Amino acid sequence: MSSTQASREDWIAAPGSPLRGELQVPGDKSISHRAIMLAALAEGSSRIDGFLEGEDTRATARVFAQMGVRIETPDPQRRIVHGVGLHGLQAPAGVLDCGNSGTGMRLLAGLLAGQRFDSVLVGDASLSQRPMRRVTGPLARMGAVVETAAGDRPPLRINGNKKLQAVDYELEIASAQVKSALLLAGIYADGETCVREPRPTRDYTERMLAAFGWPVDFAPGVARVTGGGRLVATDVQVPADFSSAAFFLVAASVVPGSELCLRRVGMNPRRTGLLQALRAMGADIREDNRSEQGGEPVADLHVRHAPLHGIEVPEALVPDMIDEFPALFVAAACASGRTVVRGAAELRVKESDRIATMAAGLRTLGIRVDEQPDGAVIEGGRLRGGEVDAHGDHRIAMSFAVAAQVADGDVRVNDVANVATSFPGFETLADSIGFGLRAG
Numbered sequence: 001m002s003s004t005q006a007s008r009e010d011w012i013a014a015p016g017s018p019l020r021g022e023l024q025v026p027g028d029k030s031i032s033h034r035a036i037m038l039a040a041l042a043e044g045s046s047r048i049d050g051f052l053e054g055e056d057t058r059a060t061a062r063v064f065a066q067m068g069v070r071i072e073t074p075d076p077q078r079r080i081v082h083g084v085g086l087h088g089l090q091a092p093a094g095v096l097d098c099g100n101s102g103t104g105m106r107l108l109a110g111l112l113a114g115q116r117f118d119s120v121l122v123g124d125a126s127l128s129q130r131p132m133r134r135v136t137g138p139l140a141r142m143g144a145v146v147e148t149a150a151g152d153r154p155p156l157r158i159n160g161n162k163k164l165q166a167v168d169y170e171l172e173i174a175s176a177q178v179k180s181a182l183l184l185a186g187i188y189a190d191g192e193t194c195v196r197e198p199r200p201t202r203d204y205t206e207r208m209l210a211a212f213g214w215p216v217d218f219a220p221g222v223a224r225v226t227g228g229g230r231l232v233a234t235d236v237q238v239p240a241d242f243s244s245a246a247f248f249l250v251a252a253s254v255v256p257g258s259e260l261c262l263r264r265v266g267m268n269p270r271r272t273g274l275l276q277a278l279r280a281m282g283a284d285i286r287e288d289n290r291s292e293q294g295g296e297p298v299a300d301l302h303v304r305h306a307p308l309h310g311i312e313v314p315e316a317l318v319p320d321m322i323d324e325f326p327a328l329f330v331a332a333a334c335a336s337g338r339t340v341v342r343g344a345a346e347l348r349v350k351e352s353d354r355i356a357t358m359a360a361g362l363r364t365l366g367i368r369v370d371e372q373p374d375g376a377v378i379e380g381g382r383l384r385g386g387e388v389d390a391h392g393d394h395r396i397a398m399s400f401a402v403a404a405q406v407a408d409g410d411v412r413v414n415d416v417a418n419v420a421t422s423f424p425g426f427e428t429l430a431d432s433i434g435f436g437l438r439a440g
């Protein structure tokens with residue numbers, strides 16, 4: 001267990017009154033990780049605004065500080081990263097702790113495979129159970145040597161000083177983390193690396209490489225980079241994280257009388273699958289003030305309570321809402337009729353087994369859930385109070401805080417400390433618009 005293993009904390013969430021107000025959620029986690037990584041490898045100093053002050057992204061910043069990158073924090077949510085250039089990282093003195101973050105560890109595996117020194121990546125108890133062959137396998141094809149612990153789990157021991165060869169690789173699973181690991185190794189490899197995906201996934205690594213001046217050829221489902229260039233410092237403006245906004249989109253949809261406005265939410269189409277799913281269920285969500293922030297589309301989202309009905313979630317939407325299924329399960333529990341989720345086996349290897357943890361918690365709250373290997377069938381119904389376990393998974397914890405808003409008794413949510421990995425200040429923000437959350 002690593003030093004960043006979160007302490008155990010619980011919430012008691014009381015059934016709420018209507019949720020009303022205006023809020024801006026914190027910066028995007030995926031973009032914040034990548035901004036630190038590319039700024040660290042760039043020539044010159046980059047400013048990152050809207051940086052997510054979450055445990056996951058702070059862990060990534062600490063990893064680069066351990067490799068000699070000077071990172072200043074002039075204000076909260078702002079970093080000045082003094083890049084060291086593509087070959088300027090220094091061998092770290094100890095192991096590199098990615099905390100709870102799959103994104104941090106898998107992207108770093110690719111990036112560190114291209115360095116001249118050895119390194120070891122460790123994580124907390126949850127990350128230490130997550131599969132790593134998905135990155136070590138394709139990286140080996142490039143000539144990287146990355147050893148795992150038994151069962152292909154972390155820690156990852158990365159042997160440096162290997163000459164990397166470009167690959168043309170077809171991913172078996174749709175994973176932006178694996179794609180990104182290969183692209184980050186690809187910038188150190190000889191030749192052109194091409195990554196093809198079974199379904200398109202978030203394209204932030206591609207977009208950000210381009211913003212830092214690295215030529216990238218990409219379209220939905222395919223990305224190509226050629227080794228041997230340089231990254232040039234640039235300023236990054238991080239939009240608000242759609243995945244954090246998701247909890248409030250669902251909460252306002254299901255709590256009668258609610259009306260919320262979420263300001264300047266990141267609307268990259270590879271992230272907004274939940275919006276389509278909720279609208280298909282009958283949700284009343286309106287977008288306005290569409291603009292661009294740091295090269296990403298953003299919009300204000302206005303959401304009002306509306307009666308929801310169950311749907312079959314189209315499998316093509318799964319990668320575009322992969323982190324939103326815990327919230328979608330709550331929407332499904334509050335909808336009339338049944339909701340069917342398929343093609344989402346990846347949910348079983350996130351911070352927890354998200355199919356099993358959501359099914360167990362919703363059953364405790366009186367909802368019928370038929371668990372499937374790659375999804376679930378959820379029958380909407382009345383939620384009652386009860387005690388549920390988030391299993392240290394931030395998205396599960398926040399989803400049950402949402403479920404509590406419509407339950408007919410208090411809901412106790414156990415093991416919620418990891419909410420700070422992706423959404424620091426969730427309790428305060430949620431309470432400001434009417435959630436009744438207190439430490440349990």
Ligand SMILES: O=C(O)C1=C[C@@H](OP(=O)(O)O)[C@@H](O)[C@H](O)C1
Pocket residue numbers: 029030031103174175176177178180202322323346
């Ligand atoms: O690349 C990223 O930033 C992420 C990719 C997704 O993981 P997978 O690549 O495993 O699907 C997602 O679940 C994670 O929260 C962030």
Ligand SMILES: C=C(OP(=O)(O)O)C(=O)O
Pocket residue numbers: 100101102103104323350351395422
């Ligand atoms: C799966 C997630 O993150 P990661 O893989 O980076 O731990 C998440 O944030 O829901």
